[in-house]
Amino acid sequence: MQQLLQPGDTAQRILGIASRLVQTRGFNGFSYADIAAELQVTKASLHYHFPSKTELGRRLIERYERNFVEALQGIDREAAGDFDRLARYARIYAGVLADGQMCLCGMLAAEHATLPEAMREVLQHYFDINEHWLAGVLRRGRKADELRFEGAPREVATMLLGAFEGAMMLARSYGDPRRFTRAAERLLADLRGPAVAGAGRARGGSKLHLH
Amino acid sequence: MQQLLQPGDTAQRILGIASRLVQTRGFNGFSYADIAAELQVTKASLHYHFPSKTELGRRLIERYERNFVEALQGIDREAAGDFDRLARYARIYAGVLADGQMCLCGMLAAEHATLPEAMREVLQHYFDINEHWLAGVLRRGRKADELRFEGAPREVATMLLGAFEGAMMLARSYGDPRRFTRAAERLLADLRGPAVAGAGRARGGSKLHLH
DNA sequence: GTCTATAGGTGGATAGAC
């Protein structure tokens, strides 16, 4: 079936290709030439849509955050409870990793020292949103006896976010996605509260079905 | 006092400068020109000591691993117990972060897709050694009731390694080392066994003194 | 061991025709 090009469609394709490139090779690991080759246009054409690489990078983060927020809203709607929310959150990462990719923002965090200031600001915002969402889930989940942990939800959220990003990075480095799955299962198992633990044992296991 | 140059001294200086550059900017984020400027020699001189950037990268990892193994042996000698071993392990990371740097190998793991094969091999080895050491501490610590956790020591080691690396990356991205400290304290607190927990309460706190 | 000089390639970015 013939693909009809919408206005702005090329810009979206560029973002899609660039996002995958950053998520695999990093912001300093790809060039306009890479995108041009895959899209079969010239480098000059890309500069029409994204005047500078900095601007492209900024738009990449914003797009990634928008998609992520949508995913989180989907989880909030569909999840069975707060423990399930964490499991679904982990499954997002597992899905990205299954495509051989890193979290866009985890990748950029590693390159933070070399990023233009315009990108650093929006990058921060992505992590803030993640932590805030996680902290909310943790706080509500503990109140409902679904989650069990000591200390402030915000601190556990910080720990979880870093642990997920780090587990993802090492799993990809090893070329073994199960390294992420196992780490995520460990982390979540430690958070399982009495309510969920009972249901888990009733179902006969503690697996989080992240696979 | 006049500094006497030993043979091989220049090579060591190059490695020192290059290591810091990789740990802050990444392997794709620095060049021979950066090292040359800081050492006040020409780029050509650097190629005498390290013919290719790949070779320099390989040597960087080997050096970093050697230093790290020494540090681990120091911990094994001096630590009061297995919980203290984990705390000291975390403190190594905290020290690196205090200098505004990332773990060399954590940085390289992010850039894994763009690394030459010769570097990937030695990089893997660094993580294997870390996991093996952590797993040993965990196994012995659990037996001694100093550490408490479910599942295989190896899996918890995988989780811990990823969590430390990830926490480090995000803390540096935020420019806030305490983000690492808090995450590490959370992780270790969850591993505290009855023996250590008792001593901890007796001393009146659960802080790991990572600061 | 360090230098000058340079090769050969790629980086992001722009001008101007179509």
Place this chain on the structure above:
DNA sequence: GTCTATCCACCTATAGAC
């Protein structure tokens, strides 16, 4: 919107003098 052509800065690496 896309092209050709081009700029200039930077990259890794080498040759050969000192």
